[in-house]
Amino acid sequence: MVKRLLAATILIAGLATAALAQEAKQNFTLVNRTGYLLGELYVSPSKAGDWQEDILGDGTLEEGKSKNIKFSRSNRTCIWDLKVVYEDDNSSAVWHDIDLCKIEKITLKYNRSTEVTTALFD
Secondary structure: OOHHHHHHHHHHHHHHHHHHHOOOOOOOOEEEOOOOOOOEEEEOOOOOOOOOOOOOOOOOOOOOEEEOOOOOOOOOOOOOEEEEOOOOOOOEEEEEEEOOOOOOOOEEEEEEOOOOEEEEOO
């Protein structure tokens, strides 16, 4: 009985570890606190020559909403660039060399008086 209990405990611990291992370290949540609708969102490795695919696709990210960004666990790169494009005027904001292995949440804010978009990294 003790052996079965021990084996079950080891199996459960192993499954929990495997589930955690399947999550990529780079996964993060993007929060839009800009006051504006975001029409495009790009996340590319810092060494990439282009922005790749718009993560939002045909969608948008509304003010006050968040988007969970998930990576393939085969992706080992930690340093990424982020670009957002505003829906209303196609202006954009870009951040380089973000260590997504150390960040779980990025909150975007826009200052109307300075016309600058900032990112808070948590």
